[in-house]
Each structure stands twice: as structure tokens, then as C-alpha cells.
Amino acid sequence: MAIPTAPAGAVDTARLDADIAFVGQHEHLPGLAMAVVEDGQVVYRHAEGARGDGGRIDEDTLFKIASNSKAMTAALL
Numbered sequence: 351m352a353i354p355t356a357p358a359g360a361v362d363t364a365r366l367d368a369d370i371a372f373v374g375q376h377e378h379l380p381g382l383a384m385a386v387v388e389d390g391q392v393v394y395r396h397a398e399g400a401r402g403d404g405g406r407i408d409e410d411t412l413f414k415i416a417s418n419s420k421a422m423t424a425a426l427l
Contacts, residue, residue, distance in 0.1 A: 361386060361388070361393045361394050363394055366386070366394055366396070367396070370382070370384070370396055370398075374398070374399075379399065380399050380400055381397075381398055381399015381400050381401065381407040382396075382397070382398065382399060382407070383395075383396070383397040383398075383407055383408075383409065383411055383413070384396050384397075395409060397409050397411065
């Protein structure tokens with residue numbers, strides 16, 4: 351599933367919130383955290399849901415990405 355991107359300088363936070371809600375429901379995610387960085391500046395951030403220990407996911411939550419880093423590296427290359 352691809353989420354459309356906005357032109358540089360035009361972060362549509364309402365659209366991002368809606369897309370995140372859709373993906374979270376569609377993929378049955380217990381939670382997530384993400385940020386959009388443009389020109390080295392964070393222009394959008396979002397964190398929601400529950401950690402495995404029952405705590406809330408926030409901007410400081412660390413995630414174990416394990417083998418997911420292989421796919422992320424391949425996509426970036």
C-alpha cells in the first residue's frame with residue numbers, strides 16, 4: 351500500500367493523520383511512531399498505541415527492528 355506524498359513544504363497533517371489511522375486499522379497495528387523530516391527539520395510527528403509491556407508509545411519509545419533493517423536498507427538503495 352502506498353501513501354501519496356505531498357509536494358515539499360506542504361505537509362497536509364490532516365491527510366497524514368487519516369492515512370495513519372487507515373493503515374493502523376487495515377494492518378491491525380497495536381501502535382506506531384513516525385516522523386516526516388524535510389530539509390533536516392521534523393515537520394510532522396505521530397505516536398500512538400501500546401507497547402508490549404502495556405505502556406503507551408510516545409516519541410521516545412525505542413523499537414526493535416531486527417531483520418526489518420534489511421528490507422529498509424534495500425528500499426533506500
